[in-house]
Amino acid sequence: MGQYTLVQGRPVPDYPQLPPQALRGRVRRITEVGEEVLHRPCRDVTEAEFGTPELAALIDDLFATQAAAEGAGLAANQIGVDLRLFVWDCTDEDGVRHVGHLANPVLDELPADRRRLAEAGEGCLSVPGPYRDLARPDRAVVHGRDQHGRPLVIEGTGYFARCLQHETEHLLGRLYLERLSARARRSALREMARRRADVLARRAALAAALAGE
Template sequence: MHRGTIPGSSGSVHPLRLPADPALRTRCAEVTSFDAELARLVEDLFASMYAAYGVGLAANQIGVPVRVFVYDCPDDEDRRHLGHVVNPRLVETGGAIVRGPESCLSLPGAEAAVERRDRAVVEGYDRRGEPVRIEGTGFFARCLQHECDHLDGGVYADRLTERRRRRVLRAVRPAPWSAPDGG
């Protein structure tokens, strides 16, 4: 992205994967090439996230099994956090355990209260290979933890009791941004 450009403005919108798609359940591979293809992926992720009105999106949610996610997410003080992380590692969580509503673009129509830590720190790289460290609190910390879960092959429903998890998965409905037949 060049200074002054809107993230995703040169990207393509991709359909998002639903729970039946194996792409959501597979741990993503490390990125090894910080090249034009990676820059294009970051743009496509932003375009796809904005088209679905999301606040975060992981690469496997559009069927690309690599460790990249983007975000445009407020924290609890309504400060905007905008960026991307390549090969993220959740290196620290802390603060209170907060039970709050969580939803996901890959589980459209469903929402559940999920326990997450109120603070999270993620380290990784930007699309050029420069190190980044992102610290979040409140809703933004929830977003960082949620996207890291995706890259490990998980969804928020995995953090629920079996009964609540089944209820969430039954509530999932295809959305305009969903891939046909979940893949």
């Protein structure tokens, strides 16, 4: 791991292993492929919702749920909330840890000379178990707002770029499975059926540990 963490895109030294939000939040059930909330576009966070205790609590719950599921990112509709909001906590190939949240994200369309396709294994907390190779641009720039409504631009390369793209697509009602061939998608769903119980049991144990039970 690198010597610093980028929190909301800014370097922070000595960041704790567990984000403070995860300690405040409660672990919620993660929705799974096939549930309606995952397959339709989410609504924007409104001006009236920015800066509210309810939005802050939702971010805390997303971090707690993500930590218990050992995820790199989590979108609001993955805990059943129809809102364009996601959080992340992932380490890139250079050992730099990225932590943050973003509301109403919009991915930039990057010119071809500023990106290349990179193929790597990708999974999803709403598809518990399988990973499949998937090509995505190796760079991402996402515009949005923080929980107080302030404009925010987050840039990522490699694995973090993949995370930003994956979570933004969740809020458009899309899962990574839809980018796979029909054969690969069927294979992933069969693997999910085999592994789901074990994955959910591990999440439950981690959630109990997070809650101090």
